[in-house]
Amino acid sequence: MTDHPRIPLAGVIGSPVAHSRSPALHGHWLRSYGIQGFYIPMDVAAHNLETVLRTLPKAGFVGCNVTIPHKEAALKIADVVSDRAALIGAANTLIFLPDGRIHADNTDGYGFIANLRQNAPAWDPGAGPAAVIGAGGAARAVVASLLEAGVPELRIANRTRARAETLRSEFGARLVVYDWGQAGNMLDGAATVVNTSSLGMVGKPDFRIPLDALSPKAVVTDIVYTPLRTPLLEQAEALGCTVVDGLGMLLHQAVPGFERWFGLRPDVTDSLRNAVLGA
Numbered sequence: 001m002t003d004h005p006r007i008p009l010a011g012v013i014g015s016p017v018a019h020s021r022s023p024a025l026h027g028h029w030l031r032s033y034g035i036q037g038f039y040i041p042m043d044v045a046a047h048n049l050e051t052v053l054r055t056l057p058k059a060g061f062v063g064c065n066v067t068i069p070h071k072e073a074a075l076k077i078a079d080v081v082s083d084r085a086a087l088i089g090a091a092n093t094l095i096f097l098p099d100g101r102i103h104a105d106n107t108d109g110y111g112f113i114a115n116l117r118q119n120a121p122a123w124d125p126g127a128g129p130a131a132v133i134g135a136g137g138a139a140r141a142v143v144a145s146l147l148e149a150g151v152p153e154l155r156i157a158n159r160t161r162a163r164a165e166t167l168r169s170e171f172g173a174r175l176v177v178y179d180w181g182q183a184g185n186m187l188d189g190a191a192t193v194v195n196t197s198s199l200g201m202v203g204k205p206d207f208r209i210p211l212d213a214l215s216p217k218a219v220v221t222d223i224v225y226t227p228l229r230t231p232l233l234e235q236a237e238a239l240g241c242t243v244v245d246g247l248g249m250l251l252h253q254a255v256p257g258f259e260r261w262f263g264l265r266p267d268v269t270d271s272l273r274n275a276v277l278g279a
Contacts, residue, residue: 078104109145111253128191216240
């Protein structure tokens with residue numbers, strides 16, 4: 001009789017989750033590196049989330065990703081929370097420890113910065129103010145990572161100003177809040193511009209913030225990747241800006257989790273990008 005090592009299992013939990021490209025992403029890495037393991041999508045209702053998370057380690061799961069609408073709830077359920085997950089107030093990556101405890105992390109900010117550094121190598125966070133559009137859950141990770149990277153000032157505008165004010169109260173004086181109607185003005189002199197809202201996404205309202213004040217020296221990125229070339233990126237590129245699409249953020253945020261679960265740090269390559277785009 002031969003002893004076989006336990007095959008590591010991971011996955012992504014959300015509701016809905018069928019649209020997730022994470023199974024194609026991690027599946028590509030598992031095949032490319034010849035790792036015996038599996039990554040599956042799991043549609044879990046909110047009222048079942050804790051029961052499922054507590055059960056998965058017993059079934060051989062080493063961890064999982066968490067997506068909408070469970071990121072905040074997963075953080076509260078976790079037994080151990082990383083500093084960056086606590087700062088952001090949400091978890092997207094869970095590691096199941098050998099003793100069954102749940103460790104929560106948030107790698108969205110890491111993925112955001114890694115995407116910029118890979119696809120805009122000359123990007124300098126200290127070159128000038130950053131302008132962030134939107135103040136939802138995704139914005140929290142972007143704001144935290146930009147401040148950590150060293151932007152001297154972070155301007156932010158959100159349709160509901162109170163949400164932007166909340167971020168300012170939590171992240172400090174480097175944040176400057178602009179009224180939604182003045183969002184175009186905050187682009188004046190900005191070296192980095194980020195859209196964290198759903199504006200311009202397939203099935204969502206159009207992106208209509210005027211870009212008249214945008215400098216051609218700015219680096220502009222959109223965390224939306226459906227479509228890959230959003231209206232913001234197309235307009236910014238036409239003005240001469242360096243633009244970075246949002247798919248790379250998805251790819252890079254997956255790296256730390258895969259490494260913890262399967263024991264190998266994967267590379268973000270063109271073949272990975274193509275595999276995820278084809279999913």
